[in-house]
Amino acid sequence: MSAIVDARGLSCPQPVLLTLNEIKKVKRGEIIVLVDTDTSKENVSRAATSQGWALKGVEPEGTGYRISISKD
Amino acid sequence: MPKFAHFFATRWGIIGVGVFIGVFAPLLQKWGNPANMGICVACFERDIAGALGLHRAAVVQYVRPEIIGFVLGSLIAAYVFKEFRSRAGSAPIVRFFLGAFAMIGALVFLGCPWRAMLRFAGGDGNAIFGLLGLIGGIWVGTLFLKGGYNLGRSQATHTSVGWLLPLTMLGFLVLIFIFPQVQGQDKSGVLFYSVKGPGSMHAPLFVSLVIGLCIGFLAQRSRFCTMGAIRDFVLFKQTHLLSGAIALVVVAFITNLILGEFHPGIEKQPVAHTMSLWNFGGMVLAGLAFALAGGCPGRQLFLAGEGDGDAAVFVLGMIVGAGFAHNFGLASSPDGVGPYGVAAVIIGLLACLFIGFTMRKQVT
Numbered sequence: 001m002s003a004i005v006d007a008r009g010l011s012c013p014q015p016v017l018l019t020l021n022e023i024k025k026v027k028r029g030e031i032i033v034l035v036d037t038d039t040s041k042e043n044v045s046r047a048a049t050s051q052g053w054a055l056k057g058v059e060p061e062g063t064g065y066r067i068s069i070s071k072d
Numbered sequence: 073m074p075k076f077a078h079f080f081a082t083r084w085g086i087i088g089v090g091v092f093i094g095v096f097a098p099l100l101q102k103w104g105n106p107a108n109m110g111i112c113v114a115c116f117e118r119d120i121a122g123a124l125g126l127h128r129a130a131v132v133q134y135v136r137p138e139i140i141g142f143v144l145g146s147l148i149a150a151y152v153f154k155e156f157r158s159r160a161g162s163a164p165i166v167r168f169f170l171g172a173f174a175m176i177g178a179l180v181f182l183g184c185p186w187r188a189m190l191r192f193a194g195g196d197g198n199a200i201f202g203l204l205g206l207i208g209g210i211w212v213g214t215l216f217l218k219g220g221y222n223l224g225r226s227q228a229t230h231t232s233v234g235w236l237l238p239l240t241m242l243g244f245l246v247l248i249f250i251f252p253q254v255q256g257q258d259k260s261g262v263l264f265y266s267v268k269g270p271g272s273m274h275a276p277l278f279v280s281l282v283i284g285l286c287i288g289f290l291a292q293r294s295r296f297c298t299m300g301a302i303r304d305f306v307l308f309k310q311t312h313l314l315s316g317a318i319a320l321v322v323v324a325f326i327t328n329l330i331l332g333e334f335h336p337g338i339e340k341q342p343v344a345h346t347m348s349l350w351n352f353g354g355m356v357l358a359g360l361a362f363a364l365a366g367g368c369p370g371r372q373l374f375l376a377g378e379g380d381g382d383a384a385v386f387v388l389g390m391i392v393g394a395g396f397a398h399n400f401g402l403a404s405s406p407d408g409v410g411p412y413g414v415a416a417v418i419i420g421l422l423a424c425l426f427i428g429f430t431m432r433k434q435v436t
Contacts, residue, residue, distance in 0.1 A: 009225030011162060011366040011382070012300060013307060017217060020308065036228070038155045039295050042081045046312060063157065063228050 002030040007040060008064055015040040016047045019069075023051055028071045030056070036064030045069075080293035086316035089287075089294040094323025096283050097190055100138075102331055103275035107342030108194040110324075111138055111287070112187035113369035114178035114358075115343075117387070118394035118403075119271050120244065123263050126391065127398035130258065131269025135248050137277055140241040141284020142370065146292035146377025147238045148285070153293070158234030160381030162226035166427055167365055167382050171389020172396065173420035174361035174369065179394065179403035180354030180413045181205070182344055184369045185298035185362070188355065189317065191344065193324035195336035201348045205355030210302045212356075213363025216428035217307065221364070223431065226382055234379030237387060248277065270343055291374045299359065299368035343406065350409045350417070357420045364428060 005022050007015035019033050031053075033044050041064075045055050048069040056068040079085045097110030109115055115132075122133035150156040178184045181202045183191060188206060191199035251261030258267050266272040274280065290296070294316065301317035304310040328334040338346055345351070362368050365386050367375060372390075375383035397403040402416040 009159070009162065009227060011223060011226070011380075012297075013217065013303065013366070014222050016308065036159070037157060038153075042295070046081075047308065047310070050308075050310065 002032045002068075005031060005033045007044070008034050008036040010040075012039070012043070016043050019044050019047055020051065023048070023053065030068065030070040033067040033069065034061065034064065035067065036062075041065045041067060080290070083312060083315055086294045086296060086312060087319045089290045089296045090316035090319030091323045092290060093186075093287060093296075094193075094320045095327050096287070097186075097320075098194075098324055098327040098331055098333060100275050100280065100283060101333065103279055104273055105275050105280075106270040106273045107333070108191045108196055109183070109187055109270065109343060110190055112183050112190070113139070113142075113373065114175055114184035114390065114394075115182075115187060115270070117175070117369070117390050118179060118397070121391045121394040122271060122398070123265065125264055126395035128264075129398040129403070130271075131266050132271040132398070133258075133264040133266045134271045134274055135244050135263060136274070137245070137248070137281035138284035138287075139373065140245050141281050141286075142288040142291070142373040143238050143241045143377040145285035145288020145290075146374040147288075149289040149292035150378035155292075156231075156234065156379045158229050158231045158379040158381065159226040160229050160233050162382045163223040163431070164382055164385040166223060166431070167386040168389035168392075169423060170361045170365040170427070171372070171386040172393030173423055174358045174365070175390040175393030176397050176402050176416050176420055177209075177354045177357030177359075177361060178369075179397045180409055180417055181351050181358065182404050184358070186368070186370055189298065189321045190324055191341070193321050193334075194328050194342075195334045196341040196344055197336070197338040198341060198344050198346055198348065198351050201351040202355040205352035206299075206359040207302055208352070209356040209359025209361075210299055210363045211306055213360050213428070214303055214307045216364065216432070217303075220432040221428055223364075223366070223382075226380070229381065231379075233381045236381070237376040237384035245281075288374060288377060291370065292378055295371075296374075297368050297371035299362040300371065302359075303363055345404050345406055345408045347404075347408050350404070350414065353417050354404070354413075357417050357424065360421070360424045360428075364424060
């Protein structure tokens with residue numbers, strides 16, 4: 001079961017902050033991050049990869065994106 | 073198109089935008105804008121407030137086409153790349169207050185973060201105190217962010233909501249054409265103009281507008297943000313946005329050298345005062361307000377252009393704040409801080425602390 005971070009509707013830097021908090025909490029595994037702007041999509045992807053997490057996929061969902069990141 | 077779109081999300085993309093601004097801001101000065109003020113979002117919104125008669129400081133009245141260009145350029149980019157998303161409802165009244173106090177702080181220093189960098193790149197030593205204040209204010213903001221501060225969620229809404237500020241800017245542009253500047257006159261129809269002072273100094277309308285449109289377009293793509301540059305470094309040790317801001321300063325410095333416009337010193341710098349403590353204090357307030365609102369004044373214009381109705385409220389807060397700043401003697405002049413500038417900075421800081429401490433409910 002992946003952890004889900006719902007960052008939709010939140011402005012900078014909340015989506016990154018919430019994602020990094022979750023990364024610290026779960027340490028490894030898979031995290032799904034929901035965002036609603038392209039800026040948040042880029043920022044979350046950049047922040048996750050800088051922490052050594054892999055970007056597994058970015059799918060459009062509703063008016064935003066579903067970002068899947070993972071670390072073994 | 074996707075490759076082109078992706079380029080701006082890269083480090084070279086953001087550096088490229090910093091370089092563009094670093095070249096064209098000093099050139100705008102050469103072409104008529106005030107010294108070390110090729111682009112200043114706070115000063116230019118203050119000039120717009122003056123042109124509309126929201127304050128009557130005779131030397132700072134002009135509808136600055138660069139600001140119009142920033143919003144409309146961003147709007148065009150957002151539509152071209154299918155990123156226009158109308159959204160609103162994330163604590164708009166708070167954003168209005170933050171905008172007003174950010175403007176007051178910036179006008180005590182005499183410049184927004186963009187101008188602080190341009191002043192520094194032009195040799196104005198007073199800008200160092202402003203930049204240190206900016207960093208200090210943003211640092212305090214990051215403490216609130218770490219403590220759970222947030223403005224709550226926005227909601228997707230009607231497209232027309234996101235169009236209101238761009239349409240307002242379009243309206244300003246129409247007003248410039250209907251009531252153009254008349255040489256030596258301080259009024260043309262409903263618009264006020266400056267016959268002397270910084271408000272009378274400007275590059276040709278079309279030059280300002282086109283450069284504004286280009287910067288608006290590029291900054292929407294790259295997410296250029298002078299506050300975010302410092303915030304992300306303090307908060308995450310990320311240097312992505314910072315590399316754009318540093319590129320701006322370095323290239324503006326080189327461009328000034330080439331143009332013969334680098335004049336190092338403290339005294340008699342253009343549109344600046346030497347009261348270091350309040351150069352610092354004003355920017356602590358501005359930096360904190362920008363950090364709490366999630367973007368520098370330029371970024372707020374670009375967000376407003378891509379449909380963010382809350383950023384639009386911040387912009388209106390800044391314009392109204394400029395009215396307060398000049399009507400109530402809060403804004404500085406080259407002689408020093410205004411009679412009530414210090415009191416306004418203290419009140420502004422207290423207001424920001426109140427907002428920061430009381431809006432820490434966890435998002436659900």
